[in-house]
Amino acid sequence: MPFPCTAAHDLGTYQTYRGLPTLAGLTTMAGAMNPGLSVDQCVQRLKRYHYAFKRLHEIFTARLTAEPIYELKTAFSLHAHLCAEHVSTLRARIAEMREPPLGLDVTPDTNLEVFFDEILSAPQNQTLVTGLYTKALPALKAGMERHLRETHPLVDHPSIRLCRFALLEVDDMIRFGEKAVDCLVDQTEAAGMVTWLKLLDDALLAAGSLDGSQHSSGVPAVRGYSAKPFVYDPTPRRDERFIDPYNRGVNPEAFLYDPKFPNNAKVLMMLFKRIRELDVPEMMGSIISETKGKPWGYYRDMSRQLWDEARHTMMGEVGLTSLGIDWRKIPITWTFSRNLNTQLKAMDRHAVLFFIEQGLMPRTGKRYEWEVGMASGDALAGLFQDYDWADEVLHASIGRQWYVKEFATPREAIAYGDQCWSQIASDYRELMEKGLTEHRNWWPEVYRTACRHWNIEPDPVVLAYDTTYESTRADLQELPMSE
C-alpha cells in the first residue's frame, strides 16, 4: 500500500473549526478518502448520458406531431425541452474534462443505438410510452444514480451537481410516464409487448447497462421494429376530442383588432387563439426533426420555443376551462401545421414562423393582447398574455439567431418568409367542396356560454360576429395566425 494508515490515523483526530461541516458540506473526511471514478471513466459515462438525452430529445420531437393524444403531445413537448437542456449541460461539462466536444456526435455503443432506434420506431403510442418511460428513462436514472454513488464527491463535484439536477427532471418524466402507461396500456396490450421489452432489456445488457459500467452480456442487441429504418411522419394527428379541424369559419384577428368589440369578448377570442397554437409545436417538431447538422444550440433553442408554444396552448386550455367553456366544442384547427408540414420544406416552414413572429412585436401585436387582457379585469388572462408576450420576444430573438443569419440582411429574411407563406394555397372553398368542413360559425354559442359564466347578457353586436377567413385576411396575413 503506497499510503499506509495515515488516513485512518488522522480521521480519529481531525477537527474542523468549532465543528463546522467538513469540505464545504459536500462530504465527510472519511467519505472524501475513498477514490472514485477517474476523469476518463467519468467522461465515458457522461458521454453515454449525453447520448441518451440526445436520443430521447430526438424521439420526443419526432413523435409529437403525428401523436394524436393532446396530453402526450404537450408532455412530449416538455420532455423534449428538458432533454435538450440536459444535453447542453452535459456537453459543457464534458468539454471541461480535457475532452474536445467534437466526439459528442459519436455513438458510444451500438447496442445503445439499437435500444433507442427501437423506441423511436415503436409502432403505437402504447409501445412508445412504455419504452420511453419504463425502460429508457429508468435506465438513465439508474446510471446517474450510480454515478453519484461511485464518483468522488469532492473532485467530481461539477458532474455530481449536473446529475442531481438532471435526476430531478428525469424523475418528473418517469412519474408522468408511469401514469401514462397506467392510463393507456391495458393488460392485453402489455402482454403483447413482452417480447419487445425483453429485446430492450437485452440491448441494455449487451451495452453493459446504459452507463456502460457493468459487464456486457456479450450478445449483441438485435433489431425488431427498427429493422426497417424509421420514417418521420410530418402529418399532424389529433385525438377524437378535436372536432371539425379544418373549420376556418371564425377569424379571431379581425375581431381582436376591431375597436367596436368589448375586452371580455376579446379575452375569450384570445384564449381560442392560445389553444389553437397547438399547431405550432406540431409544425416546429417537423422543422427540428427534418433539419440535420446544425450546431446543438439550434436544437436547444428551437426545442425551448416548441415547449413555449405548447405552454401557450395549455394557457388557452386553462383559460377556457376557467370560463366554464368546454374546448371540445370549439373547432381547434390544424390547417396551419398540416399545410406547412406537407407543402413546404423545413427551412421554408421556419421562414413562415419567423415572418409571423416578427410581425407580433409591433405595438399592435403581443403588447396589445396583454393590454386587452389587463383591461378586461380577468387577472388570469392578463397574466397569460404577459408571459405570452415575454415568450414571443424570446422567440423573435431565436429567429434572428437561427433563421435570419442564413440571409445577407434581415430584410431579405423577412421577404423570404412572406414569399414562403404566400405559396400556401388559400383553400377555404376547396375544404368545403371536399366536404372536410362547413366552416360553421361556432362563435355565438361559445360567447353565450361565457356570458352565462360572467352572469351578463350577451352583447348583440358581439353575437353577430360572422367574419371568416375567406372574406377577411388575418390582419396583414392571408392564413390563420397561429401565435
Ligand SMILES: [Fe+2]
Ligand atoms: Fe412564438
Ligand SMILES: [Fe+2]
Ligand atoms: Fe405562441
